[in-house]
Amino acid sequence: MNVKYTENGLKISLEELRDLLEYAENRAKHDNMESCIYIRGGEKPKITQYCCYAECSPIDHTYLAK
Numbered sequence: 001m002n003v004k005y006t007e008n009g010l011k012i013s014l015e016e017l018r019d020l021l022e023y024a025e026n027r028a029k030h031d032n033m034e035s036c037i038y039i040r041g042g043e044k045p046k047i048t049q050y051c052c053y054a055e056c057s058p059i060d061h062t063y064l065a066k
Contacts, residue, residue: 003062010045010062020061024049027059037061 003012012020028035032052040046047061 005044009041010047020047024059024061032056033059 003010003016005011024033024037025035027033027049034050034052036049038046038048038050040048045062049059049061051058
């Protein structure tokens, strides 16, 4: 994934965004993840998907961002 932080915010191509959404949808259908994502702004924006249960960890979809 070629996501990076810029002066204008988080830069992600449309193709990568489609892939991210497809992955998030798949995790929601098959791995007890919520069927939504949360986008937190700021200097280092984050895209996070939380689990429906407290036992599992959320997915940080921006962990590879530079």
